[in-house]
Amino acid sequence: xxxxxxxxxxxxxxxxxxxxxxxxxxxxxxxxxxxxxxxxxxxxxxxxxxxxxxxxxxxxxxxxxxxxxxxxxxxxxxxxxxxxxxxxxxxxxxxxxxxxxxxxxxxxxxxxxxxxxxxxxxxxxxxxxxxxxxxxxxxxxxxxxxxxxxxxxxxxxxxxxxxxxxxxxxxxxxxxxxxxxxxxxxxxxxxxxxxxxxxxxxxxxxxxxxxxxxxxxxxxxxxxxxxxxxxxxxxxxxxxxxx
Amino acid sequence: xxxxxxxxxxxxxxxxxxxxxxxxxxxxxxxxxxxxxxxxxxxxxxxxxxxxxxxxxxxxxxxxxxxxxxxxxxxxxxxxxxxxxxxxxxxxxxxxxxxxxxxxxxxxxxxxxxxxxxxxxxxxxxxxxxxxxxxxxxxxxxxxxxxxxxxxxxxxxxxxxxxxxxxxxxxxxxxxxxxxxxxxxxxxxxxxxxxxxxxxxxxxxxxxxxxxxxxxxxxxxxxxxxxxxxxxxxxxxxxxxxx
DNA sequence: CAACCTACTCGTACGCTGTACGATCCCGAA
DNA sequence: TTCGGGATCGTACAGCGTACGAGTAGGTTG
Numbered sequence: 011x012x013x014x015x016x017x018x019x020x021x022x023x024x025x026x027x028x029x030x031x032x033x034x035x036x037x038x039x040x041x042x043x044x045x046x047x048x049x050x051x052x053x054x055x056x057x058x059x060x061x062x063x064x065x066x067x068x069x070x071x072x073x074x075x076x077x078x079x080x081x082x083x084x085x086x087x088x089x090x091x092x093x094x095x096x097x098x099x100x101x102x103x104x105x106x107x108x109x110x111x112x113x114x115x116x117x118x119x120x121x122x123x124x125x126x127x128x129x130x131x132x133x134x135x136x137x138x139x140x141x142x143x144x145x146x147x148x149x150x151x152x153x154x155x156x157x158x159x160x161x162x163x164x165x166x167x168x169x170x171x172x173x174x175x176x177x178x179x180x181x182x183x184x185x186x187x188x189x190x191x192x193x194x195x196x197x198x199x200x201x202x203x204x205x206x207x208x209x210x211x212x213x214x215x216x217x218x219x220x221x222x223x224x225x226x227x228x229x230x231x232x233x234x235x236x237x238x239x240x241x242x243x244x245x246x247x248x249x250x251x252x253x
Numbered sequence: 254x255x256x257x258x259x260x261x262x263x264x265x266x267x268x269x270x271x272x273x274x275x276x277x278x279x280x281x282x283x284x285x286x287x288x289x290x291x292x293x294x295x296x297x298x299x300x301x302x303x304x305x306x307x308x309x310x311x312x313x314x315x316x317x318x319x320x321x322x323x324x325x326x327x328x329x330x331x332x333x334x335x336x337x338x339x340x341x342x343x344x345x346x347x348x349x350x351x352x353x354x355x356x357x358x359x360x361x362x363x364x365x366x367x368x369x370x371x372x373x374x375x376x377x378x379x380x381x382x383x384x385x386x387x388x389x390x391x392x393x394x395x396x397x398x399x400x401x402x403x404x405x406x407x408x409x410x411x412x413x414x415x416x417x418x419x420x421x422x423x424x425x426x427x428x429x430x431x432x433x434x435x436x437x438x439x440x441x442x443x444x445x446x447x448x449x450x451x452x453x454x455x456x457x458x459x460x461x462x463x464x465x466x467x468x469x470x471x472x473x474x475x476x477x478x479x480x481x482x483x484x485x486x487x488x489x490x491x492x493x494x495x496x
Numbered sequence: 497c498a499a500c501c502t503a504c505t506c507g508t509a510c511g512c513t514g515t516a517c518g519a520t521c522c523c524g525a526a
Numbered sequence: 527t528t529c530g531g532g533a534t535c536g537t538a539c540a541g542c543g544t545a546c547g548a549g550t551a552g553g554t555t556g
Binding site for chain 4: 497498499500501502503504505506507508509510511512513514515516517518519520521522523524525526
Binding site: 083105111114115116117118119120121122129131132133135136139145146148149150152153154156157158159160161164165166168191194195196197198200201204206209211213216219220226227228231238 | 371375467
């Protein structure tokens with residue numbers, strides 16, 4: 011009560027962090043296509059142009075938002091074997107990306123990587139190196155894993171919520187134009203219309219299936235890699251900053 | 254010569270196909286962000302509003318463009334074993350998506366699937382079913398494979414052209430702000446700055462590594478699936494339209 | 497206290513976007 | 527020749543990102 015401000019504090023001071031957080035919240039709530047500089051400013055109780063004193067332009071605003079997403083992904087824990095660590099990282103990535111559907115489409119073509127992105131990448135590479143993967147094997151492992159994880163997230167964002175009845179609805183709509191269209195896709199009908207519609211489709215378990223398939227494959231790769239490079243120099247340091 | 258048209262045909266008649274093809278060509282040439290109704294119309298020697306008699310709106314224009322991309326992907330051939338068939342389909346998908354970088358970011362959130370998309374999906378599912386995959390295994394296989402393929406294409410579109418020196422340039426730029434930033438990412442330096450910069454990074458072979466890893470895993474799944482469902486009903490028909 | 501500077505806020509305006517509307521034109525059928 | 531319907535397109539409008547510059551608040555210095 012000692013401060014002479016109005017009781018209802020209509021606007022707190024802006025800051026880069028506040029702007030980014032509000033932008034992410036708006037994207038989660040209304041979708042990325044309705045994220046407008048004016049709307050974002052309104053949300054913050056500010057004028058549109060005020061934003062530009064904390065963010066150089068919308069493109070870099072999006073960069074910042076994406077790095078927030080990366081920073082929400084849990085790094086692979088260091089106190090378990092590499093497989094469980096990678097598994098946890100992968101699951102956390104999928105969950106985060108599912109929470110931020112708006113982000114996936116924006117990652118294409120983006121060339122600047124923020125600190126959240128870089129430090130996550132670094133932690134993942136470190137986990138693999140510490141587990142005995144050779145440099146070559148590390149690159150391979152990283153490549154497969156990330157492609158799968160982001161690809162799965164991409165597909166998950168394609169189909170909105172329930173795959174089964176959604177797809178049925180889409181098929182129905184197609185049937186509106188061509189009555190016999192479905193007859194041209196018998197396997198689609200069998201698998202999606204039949205099996206999936208009955209048994210349902212759980213993204214989380216489906217994700218784990220492919221993830222474990224890949225992790226098992228990498229396990230074999232690591233064994234081979236270890237045998238081959240037994241006499242080679244070990245990774246730079248077990249963990250943490252070297253030099 | 255019998256037709257009374259002007260010799261120089263300054264503008265041919267518009268059509269949905271011509272509009273879509275021109276749109277794709279423009280996206281390939283100048284990138285998707287510079288695909289404008291006015292620019293597209295200019296390219297066709299027409300007025301902007303003329304486009305709307307062949308395409309209901311820009312959103313559906315993009316839908317049509319994406320289906321063109323899908324139709325450029327080769328379906329899995331039917332005269333080889335499932336593994337080679339899937340391998341060829343996967344390679345063709347990656348090549349097509351690499352040719353049409355603009356398309357990947359647009360696939361997110363899109364709910365309507367065109368005939369090119371549907372028929373490709375149908376062919377892939379058919380290939381798996383004919384190879385003896387159970388319904389459950391088919392869904393699994395499809396899920397992993399496509400997630401990996403699209404995820405890889407997504408990553409490929411992230412890094413522009415040469416990963417190695419590009420990343421070095423990016424790191425350099427970051428160093429401009431913080432001189433010691435790189436010291437925080439020792440593994441990134443080791444793997445990307447060291448190994449990748451020296452040995453280079455070939456997307457095509459990197460893609461094949463992960464692809465074969467997954468296909469081998471699916472092979473094991475198929476064996477198990479076949480043993481379990483030996484007495485179950487076979488897939489609806491070897492290939493082609495049933496009924 | 498006054499003068500000043502710096503950091504921040506924001507009203508206005510411009511060029512560009514997708515597209516609604518209605519006038520115009522072309523061309524085959526009657 | 528007349529008609530009618532599809533195709534074309536000029537104009538206009540709302541909404542976008544953002545350049546510009548005027549205004550303001552708060553701390554530092556004389």
